[in-house]
Amino acid sequence: MTDPFIRIDNVSKKFGTFQAVQDVSLTVAQGEIFSLLGGSGCGKTTLLRMLAGFEEPSAGQIFIDGQDMAGVPPWQRPVHMMFQSYALFPHMSVEKNVGYGLKHEDMTAAQRKARVAEMLELVQLTPYGHRKPHQISGGQRQRVALARALARQPKLLLLDEPLAALDKKLREHTQFELMSIQERTGVTFIVVTHDQEEAMTLSDRIAVMDKGRVKQVGAPTEVYEYPNSRFVAGFIGSITAFPAKVLAVEGDMATVLVAAFQGEVQARAVPGLSVGQEVTLAVRPEKLVISQVRPEGANVIAGQVKDLAYFGKDSLYRITLPSGELISVHSVNAGRSAGGRPDWDDQVYLSFAPAAAILLVE
Amino acid sequence: MRNRIAHWLQGRGFRDVIIGLPYVWLLLFFFIPFCLVLAISFGSRTPTAPPFGYGGDHPWISFVGYSRLLHDELYIRAFLVSLSNAATATVLCLLLGYPMSLALTRVSASWRNILLMLVILPFWTSFLLRVYAWMGLMGKNSWFNGLLTDAYNLLTPAGWHLSSIPMMHSNFAVVLVMVYTYLPFMILPLYANLERLDPVLDEAAMDLGSRPFRVFLDVTLPQSLPGIIAGAMLVFIPAAGELVIPTLVGDASSPMIGRVIADEFSSASDWPMAASVAIALLLLMVGPMMLYTHYQTKAEAGEEP
Numbered sequence: 001m002t003d004p005f006i007r008i009d010n011v012s013k014k015f016g017t018f019q020a021v022q023d024v025s026l027t028v029a030q031g032e033i034f035s036l037l038g039g040s041g042c043g044k045t046t047l048l049r050m051l052a053g054f055e056e057p058s059a060g061q062i063f064i065d066g067q068d069m070a071g072v073p074p075w076q077r078p079v080h081m082m083f084q085s086y087a088l089f090p091h092m093s094v095e096k097n098v099g100y101g102l103k104h105e106d107m108t109a110a111q112r113k114a115r116v117a118e119m120l121e122l123v124q125l126t127p128y129g130h131r132k133p134h135q136i137s138g139g140q141r142q143r144v145a146l147a148r149a150l151a152r153q154p155k156l157l158l159l160d161e162p163l164a165a166l167d168k169k170l171r172e173h174t175q176f177e178l179m180s181i182q183e184r185t186g187v188t189f190i191v192v193t194h195d196q197e198e199a200m201t202l203s204d205r206i207a208v209m210d211k212g213r214v215k216q217v218g219a220p221t222e223v224y225e226y227p228n229s230r231f232v233a234g235f236i237g238s239i240t241a242f243p244a245k246v247l248a249v250e251g252d253m254a255t256v257l258v259a260a261f262q263g264e265v266q267a268r269a270v271p272g273l274s275v276g277q278e279v280t281l282a283v284r285p286e287k288l289v290i291s292q293v294r295p296e297g298a299n300v301i302a303g304q305v306k307d308l309a310y311f312g313k314d315s316l317y318r319i320t321l322p323s324g325e326l327i328s329v330h331s332v333n334a335g336r337s338a339g340g341r342p343d344w345d346d347q348v349y350l351s352f353a354p355a356a357a358i359l360l361v362e
Numbered sequence: 363m364r365n366r367i368a369h370w371l372q373g374r375g376f377r378d379v380i381i382g383l384p385y386v387w388l389l390l391f392f393f394i395p396f397c398l399v400l401a402i403s404f405g406s407r408t409p410t411a412p413p414f415g416y417g418g419d420h421p422w423i424s425f426v427g428y429s430r431l432l433h434d435e436l437y438i439r440a441f442l443v444s445l446s447n448a449a450t451a452t453v454l455c456l457l458l459g460y461p462m463s464l465a466l467t468r469v470s471a472s473w474r475n476i477l478l479m480l481v482i483l484p485f486w487t488s489f490l491l492r493v494y495a496w497m498g499l500m501g502k503n504s505w506f507n508g509l510l511t512d513a514y515n516l517l518t519p520a521g522w523h524l525s526s527i528p529m530m531h532s533n534f535a536v537v538l539v540m541v542y543t544y545l546p547f548m549i550l551p552l553y554a555n556l557e558r559l560d561p562v563l564d565e566a567a568m569d570l571g572s573r574p575f576r577v578f579l580d581v582t583l584p585q586s587l588p589g590i591i592a593g594a595m596l597v598f599i600p601a602a603g604e605l606v607i608p609t610l611v612g613d614a615s616s617p618m619i620g621r622v623i624a625d626e627f628s629s630a631s632d633w634p635m636a637a638s639v640a641i642a643l644l645l646l647m648v649g650p651m652m653l654y655t656h657y658q659t660k661a662e663a664g665e666e667p
Contacts, residue, residue: 052565052569053569054565054568054569073568073573074568074569075568075569075570075571076571079569080570081566081569083566085562087560087562087563087565087566088566089566089580089581090563090585091585100567100570100580101570101571103571103572104570104571149569149570152570152571
């Protein structure tokens, strides 16, 4: 078996008595875009700083391309970082910023100049080479930071909240640009973000972190559709969760009793379920079908429209269940007329496919 | 009534007063005195009071002061001694003050306050008293001089031995006391500048392959240039015109320019000459001042996003 490109082995980091990162093990393949996703204080930034060499792990090891990084200072690591604040040198021009790391490369002045020009071309900033960082826009600064970090052809690029400082419009555009640049350069990206949408669209795989631990690692669809814990389910996308009790397990189908529904529903079973076990049933708003006539089949819940928000292309309903609890439903407005769509206080029926419901043990 | 006051406070009139006040101050206490000194510098010496005059036996405008300034070796030497002492003191203050300022930005907040306090603490004692203390330390019979003499004798061959190191009444003593006196004026603006620098920039440079010393040369030093210039001006300008320190610890045979001005005013009673020297000193200082202002405006403009 070939060694993974980046291997993080049981890494922990303590600051005084605070456990910032707790026993994290991850592998990242070459050329992958890997995201560390979590709220503030979850340890994602500390993990990133340990990869860059700004912090030493309290325990565990980090290997990059087979090389143990223990005791290797930041300036000797084949790793560059794009800082959240971009950290451009204010007293240097855009060109000088991009070329800064190349000073340490064995290159002629002409080669260096060519490389800087190539990087500016890559991020489409060729006309801005002579400007100072304060003379360009935020989006351009972000691209300078990217070009500077990529100029020395690092084995690994670390991106700390790469899109956080950009406004919404620019963010979407930049996201695709980042992906295309990654594809063209083939550099492995590790992205730290608190924005689940950013992580979903950008990454090949995501590690969801909480309180210094990795809760789940997987492709975006995996962590979204098959979360392994209440934390992951709640952190990625919106979800409504109810306590449930396992009544029966048959093959990959489980029947659970949900007090909030005042009835039993079927859901895809997860390994290790036992009859009588207390679990959580979670349903994402877009997996629910709302209708005014009772549909055929199982997994139908009655309710009443409490709130509705019309967004144009879709609507968000808040439905009061017979038990008094609320559930969110996301419905695409396929038709043009408002007629036939449930309105305030309407009696409605919600249904969902058994495979669409998520059973969570943890 | 209250509304009218509020209205006036927010109006143009109040703004003009606030902006105008410093100008009035400068007009009263800088520009008018400067014009007086300038006028005196073109007068002629008279032994009666006032000790200068125009017209009568004297020409209306006399360039005697300025011409003596250029031809009398005493003045040229005094200027050179002043500039060289002030420059030496400035460089030494920078070499001592830079690491101290940098250290101030790197220590914990509680230590920083204590250390900043220690930098300012000497100001709480009379300046004259501190100069006298240095005179005591540098004197032939002091323990300090004795200690240095012992160390010197230990390191040199027997033929070179001294009974005491002649520190007093020398340019060395002047520079030493000036460095001691003006060091806070270097540290405070430098610290204020260094403290504003973003430590993430250091990390970025390190991340891009620079060792810590290289980071200092490439990132910290160029960004602290406005602080260096501010500190250097605050030390150099008063040091060049310093009167008390060279009078008390300096070499009387090669006086600094401040001493020359004082002597012309008092013992020689030659006000036009004193005024000419003062104007020449001022012109010499305007150059560095303009450099300082230039960098200051540039630094402030650079901060605009």
